[in-house]
Structure formats: C-alpha cells, structure tokens
Amino acid sequence: MTGQTEAKKTFTNIIGGQPVPAADGSTMDVLDPTTGAVYATAPQSAAEDVDRAYAAASKAYETWRWATPSERQLGLLKFADHVEANAEELVAVEVQDTGKPSGLTMSEEIGPMVDQLRFFAGAARVLEGRSSGEYLRGHTSSIRREPVGVVGQVSPWNYPMMMAVWKLAPALAAGCSVVIKPSDTTPASTVWMVNALQEFYPPGVVNVVCGDRDTGAALTSHAAPALVSITGSTRAGIAVATAAAKNLTRSHLELGGKAPVVVFDDASIEAAVEGIATAGYFNGGQDCTAATRVIAQAGIYDDFVAALTAKAKETRTGAPDDEDVLYGSINNANQLNHIAGLVERAAQSADVTAGGTRIDGPGFYYPPTVVAGVHQDDEIVQTEVFGPVITVQKFADESEALRAANGTEYGLASSVWTTNIDTAARMSAQLDFGCVWINTHIPLVAEMPHGGFKKSGYGKDLSMYGFEDYTRIKHVMHYHGLGA
Incomplete structure (x- = not known):
C-alpha cells in the first residue's frame, strides 16, 4: 500500500481525428x-x-463516400485484427x-465483436440490387446502392463496446x-475504439462526443445527419424519432423488450431452467432480449418454479475478477433503484x-431473483425490469399462452420450449416478436437480423438487412x- 490515491482517468471527445475536450x-x-466511486471524467458535450463533430463528419464524407468496397473492407478488417x-x-x-x-466479457463479447466486424467487412463487397436491363424499350435501368450519408448514433450502457460495433461496422462498410x-x-x-479507428480511416470519418441526454438530443435533432440510430429505451426512441421527424431524418430504433419465454408441459424442465436462468441472469439481466418473463404451463408450473428457484440461489454475482460469478454489478444507482x-x-x-433484496456493501449489486405467481396485468410483467429478475406466470392451454406472450407493448424477442414440432411451428408463426428461439434463448449470429416490432422499434442490427439500412437506393435510367 502506497497510501496514494490513483489518479482519475480523463476521456476526451474525438473530432476530426483529434482528441478534444468539450468546447466550454x-x-x-x-x-x-x-x-x-468516481474513477474518471469525460466531456459534457x-x-x-x-456542431463541430457533424462538420468534421460532413467534410470527411465528401471524400469517404467514394471509397471502394475493398477500401471500406480493409479498414474494418484491420480494426478487427486490432481489437x-x-x-x-x-x-x-x-x-x-x-x-x-x-473472463466472461473476454469469452462472450470479444469473439462475437471481431466476427461481426469481419462480417460487415465482407458485406461491403456484396451489396445486391436488381440487375440492369431494359424495363422500358429504348432505355436501360440500373440500381445504385449509395451510402445514406452522415449518420448520428447513440449507444447504450448495457453492452457499450459491442453495441458500438453494431453501429459503427455497417455504417463504415456502407x-x-x-x-x-x-x-x-x-x-x-467507445472512446478507446474510436481512437483506434483513427489509424485506419481518414480524419473525420469516425467521431465521438461524450455527454448526457441533452447531448444525445442535440445529436439526434441536428439537421446534418441523413440517419440517426439509437439503442435504448422506448422513451428514448420516441424522443429520437420525434426529433428526427422535424428534419425528415431517417431513424433506426432498437429499443426495449419484455421477452416472453413460453414453457410447455412437454419441455425438459432441466434444460429449460438451465437455458432460461443463463439467458435471464447473464449480464445481470441488462439485456433487451433477456429471458425474464416466463409463461409456464400448469402441469409443470410448480416443478419449474422450484427448479428455477434452486438455480437462482446457486447463481452468483460479484466482482469482475471472481471467475465463479455469472454477472457483475448493475450499471448505475438509478437502475438499481428501478429494479x-x-x-x-x-x-x-x-x-x-x-433474491429480492439489494446486496449490502459498496457498488450496485442485486441478487438473482425469482418472482412467481404473477399475473398478466402486473406492473412487473408489463414493465422492462432490465435486471436479474425472472417472473413466472401460469397458463392452461396454447391459446392462453399466446395471448399472454403477445400481451405487451414490446415485440423484440421471444422463445418457446417444447418437444412438439407442431407446437413450435404454430407458436413461432403467431408470436409478434422480431426473433423467436426454439428450445434456446439469446444466441445471436452476425448473418441473422436483430430488431423488433411494436414499441421495440424498427430497423435491424446485424445481417445484410442491417447493412442495407445504411444505404439508399438510386434508379439510373439511360x-x-x-x-424503341
């Protein structure tokens, strides 16, 4: 022990390739x-x-927009190698x-991030469109896929580095x-990654500004971007869409979720509990697709609750260097109070x-929690908890399960647990969610889209569908x- 207090870190904005503080x-x-405890400071932009950041991005775009697919690809490949x-x-x-x-951050996030960067690097070279040809006699038509332009992006606190990759990679590839x-x-x-990206892209192509909600409002209501993208709460998404509408700016919204997890009597309780507990408590449940709203059939309800309760009690939270924990702290005091x-x-x-009571001591910790015997109109069933809390409610038959599953304003993700292929097919066709998992919950791959319906927003992350959101289509007729 030296008795000295470790110096606080200082983060900066990066605008036009240069690290800069807030103007004031x-x-x-x-x-x-x-x-x-406070460990660092960042600009309150x-x-x-x-304005300065968008000016830098607009200037850079004049040249960067003409980069070839191979040049766009190369930057992402080099960045993937760097990460x-x-x-x-x-x-x-x-x-x-x-x-x-x-350990889990290394094993569960770095690999997918690198893979996603390399996916979009490849995608840069395979954009598709209708083949050119004579659709009117004497005229040849063709389709141009162009970058949409300057984009403004707001990323969340639950997966900061991975969500930054989900936003930056398709934009740069396009x-x-x-x-x-x-x-x-x-x-x-995000500051770390944008700083690293300066080595692989011209100044101003990638800029970062730090700040609070007011900064985000200035970013998303600005006249400069052709597209604004946010991953966040439904409240934040509505605010962004409203602000963007004033300039007719495109918006890309990946918002909250309240994923139903429908467990039928014929499901393996052991497999369901293992998969649901992992998908519900991983990252402290701070995931818009988390498996936190279980709808269990009456025949297995009691056994399922007992097994899930036992699993929750053996699941641990703790410090980042503890190799036996499934998740760490809740991100901030406000979120802890909400949970x-x-x-x-x-x-x-x-x-x-x-569980059910916050953990005493420093930091923002909450235990794995099970709340059973809930009903469809309960606050905790209808509200996104975004914490390590799994609720369990009972259903009698398939039609009741479907009503309960769809009975929420969200439409991001869902899962069905059954050994009956017909049941799985019927449920997956009728569940009003952007993703339906069968006998699993939460795996994602770069090739498949992620995005929801209803108040979970619109637009897709990952996949070629997500890539196309950062392009615009032009018809050229000669x-x-x-x-003739």
Missing part, C-alpha cells in the same frame, strides 16, 4: 459501478461540440465502466461517416422465491433508343 471545458464524472490483438486492454477498459466479469455518442455512464470503450422498486411492489401480491 465542462466535464462529467464516470463511476466504477463495483464501488460507486453541448450543441457546439455536436483481437488488444483484447485484454479493451476488456479492462470495458470492465471498469460496467462491472462485468472479466461508406457513411459517423458521429457516435456513448452512454454517459459508459464512455470508455429494487419493481420487485418490492411485486412482492405485495406475488411470491419472491429467491435512353439509348435500341428496340
């Missing part, structure tokens, strides 16, 4: 969620900073901001220039069979007179 010098504190080679450093940066387990704003509680990994409040109110009419 304002900063905000960044907390370590495992202790609740204002409208002037957003892979410097994974330990990036994970350490991410963990200090989020409180996640270091030839767009970017201004991205990370969450005010988790700026570190605790929902469970406390639910306990007045439902059964909390595991009169030549042949065959």
Whole structure:
C-alpha cells in the first residue's frame, strides 16, 4: 500500500481525428459501478461540440463516400485484427465502466465483436440490387446502392463496446461517416475504439462526443445527419424519432423488450431452467432480449418454479475478477433503484422465491431473483425490469399462452420450449416478436437480423438487412433508343 490515491482517468471527445475536450471545458464524472466511486471524467458535450463533430463528419464524407468496397473492407478488417490483438486492454477498459466479469466479457463479447466486424467487412463487397436491363424499350435501368450519408448514433450502457460495433461496422462498410455518442455512464470503450479507428480511416470519418441526454438530443435533432440510430429505451426512441421527424431524418430504433419465454408441459424442465436462468441472469439481466418473463404451463408450473428457484440461489454475482460469478454489478444507482422498486411492489401480491433484496456493501449489486405467481396485468410483467429478475406466470392451454406472450407493448424477442414440432411451428408463426428461439434463448449470429416490432422499434442490427439500412437506393435510367 502506497497510501496514494490513483489518479482519475480523463476521456476526451474525438473530432476530426483529434482528441478534444468539450468546447466550454465542462466535464462529467464516470463511476466504477463495483464501488460507486468516481474513477474518471469525460466531456459534457453541448450543441457546439455536436456542431463541430457533424462538420468534421460532413467534410470527411465528401471524400469517404467514394471509397471502394475493398477500401471500406480493409479498414474494418484491420480494426478487427486490432481489437483481437488488444483484447485484454479493451476488456479492462470495458470492465471498469460496467462491472462485468472479466473472463466472461473476454469469452462472450470479444469473439462475437471481431466476427461481426469481419462480417460487415465482407458485406461491403456484396451489396445486391436488381440487375440492369431494359424495363422500358429504348432505355436501360440500373440500381445504385449509395451510402445514406452522415449518420448520428447513440449507444447504450448495457453492452457499450459491442453495441458500438453494431453501429459503427455497417455504417463504415456502407461508406457513411459517423458521429457516435456513448452512454454517459459508459464512455470508455467507445472512446478507446474510436481512437483506434483513427489509424485506419481518414480524419473525420469516425467521431465521438461524450455527454448526457441533452447531448444525445442535440445529436439526434441536428439537421446534418441523413440517419440517426439509437439503442435504448422506448422513451428514448420516441424522443429520437420525434426529433428526427422535424428534419425528415431517417431513424433506426432498437429499443426495449419484455421477452416472453413460453414453457410447455412437454419441455425438459432441466434444460429449460438451465437455458432460461443463463439467458435471464447473464449480464445481470441488462439485456433487451433477456429471458425474464416466463409463461409456464400448469402441469409443470410448480416443478419449474422450484427448479428455477434452486438455480437462482446457486447463481452468483460479484466482482469482475471472481471467475465463479455469472454477472457483475448493475450499471448505475438509478437502475438499481428501478429494479429494487419493481420487485418490492411485486412482492405485495406475488411470491419472491429467491433474491429480492439489494446486496449490502459498496457498488450496485442485486441478487438473482425469482418472482412467481404473477399475473398478466402486473406492473412487473408489463414493465422492462432490465435486471436479474425472472417472473413466472401460469397458463392452461396454447391459446392462453399466446395471448399472454403477445400481451405487451414490446415485440423484440421471444422463445418457446417444447418437444412438439407442431407446437413450435404454430407458436413461432403467431408470436409478434422480431426473433423467436426454439428450445434456446439469446444466441445471436452476425448473418441473422436483430430488431423488433411494436414499441421495440424498427430497423435491424446485424445481417445484410442491417447493412442495407445504411444505404439508399438510386434508379439510373439511360435512353439509348435500341428496340424503341
């Protein structure tokens, strides 16, 4: 022990290839969620900073838009290699901001991120369109796929580095220039990545501004971007869509979720509990696709609740360096209070069979929790908890299960647990969600789209569908007179 306090870190904006503070010098504190203590400061950017970032992105776009697919690909491939080679450093940066387990962050996030970067690098060279030809005599028509232009992006605090990749990779593959704003509680990994990207892209192609909701509002209401993209709450998505509409700016919204997990009597209770507990408690349930709303058939309901309760009690949360934990701290004090409040109110009419009280001590920790005996109109069933809380309600037959599953304003993800292929087929056709998993929950691959319906937003992340969102389509018709 030296007795000395470790110096606080200082993050900066990166605009036009240069690290810069906020124009007026304002900063905000960044907390370590495992202790609740301030460990760094970041710029509290204002409208002037957003103006500067968009000016840099607009200037860069004049040239970058003409980059060839191979040039766009090469930058992403080099960046993927950089992330892979410097994974330990990036994970350490991410963990200090989020409180996640270091080992799981390395094993569960770095590999998919690198794969997603390489997927979009490949996608840059295979954009498709209708073949050119004579659809009117004497005229040849062709389709041009062009970058949509300058884009503004807002990323969330639950998966800061991975969500930044989901946003940056398709935009850069398409030839767009970017201004991205990370969450005010988790700026570190985004700043790290944007700083690294300066080596592989011309100045101004990728810019980052740090700040709070006001900064995000300035970013998404600005006249410069052709597209604004946000991953966040439904409330935030509505605000972004409203602001973007004033300029007729395209919006891409990946918002909240309340995933139904329908478990039929013929399902394997052991397999369902193992898969659902992992998908519900991983990352502290701070995932819009988390398996946190179980709808179990009456014949297995009691046994399922008992097994899930036992699993929750053996699941551990703790410090990032503890290799035996499934998840770390909750991201911030406001979120911890939100989770605790929902469970406390639910306990007045439902059964909390595991967890249910915040963990004493420093940092923002909440235990794996099961709330059984809930009903469809309960607050905790209709509200996104975004924490390590799994609710369980009972259903009698398939039609009741379907009504309960679809009976929410969200439409992002869902899963069905059954050994009956016909049941699985009927349910997957009728569930009103952007993704339906069968006998699993939460795996994602770069080739398949991620995005929801209803108040879970619109637009797709990942896949060629997500890539196409960053392009625009132009029809070119040439009169030549042949065959006229």
